[in-house]
Amino acid sequence: MTQKGESKPKAQWCEEEVDAFLVYLQLQVSKIAGTMFKDETFHEAAKKLVGLQKQGPDKDMVQCKRKWQALKQIYNAIERYHNNRSGCHWDNVNSTNIQGEAVELQWN
Numbered sequence: 001m002t003q004k005g006e007s008k009p010k011a012q013w014c015e016e017e018v019d020a021f022l023v024y025l026q027l028q029v030s031k032i033a034g035t036m037f038k039d040e041t042f043h044e045a046a047k048k049l050v051g052l053q054k055q056g057p058d059k060d061m062v063q064c065k066r067k068w069q070a071l072k073q074i075y076n077a078i079e080r081y082h083n084n085r086s087g088c089h090w091d092n093v094n095s096t097n098i099q100g101e102a103v104e105l106q107w108n
Helices: 015-032 039-049 061-084 101-107
Strands: none
Touching: 015 039, 015 061, 039 061
16 A cells, blocks of 8 residues: 555556456446446456556556546547548558647647
């Protein structure tokens, strides 16, 4: 446990951890009946990730919950872009390939 004023090391996620995390959550979807994931789900997900990290400590429930929220924000931003921009290109390698000043106009 950390003392007052100390902070825990920042979570650093490798690709294998993110993949394993998402696979685990995907398997849990049928158990939540259309509601949000519970803290217990994130706690169990953290247990599944033990040993996969390449840097930093093992993940905990709070870090898993925050990662899920961050991934949802990214997904929602991509969906908004895709749904509101008829004919715009997106792929997972190059994303939108927006560069220069257009980046600021599109994402801010």
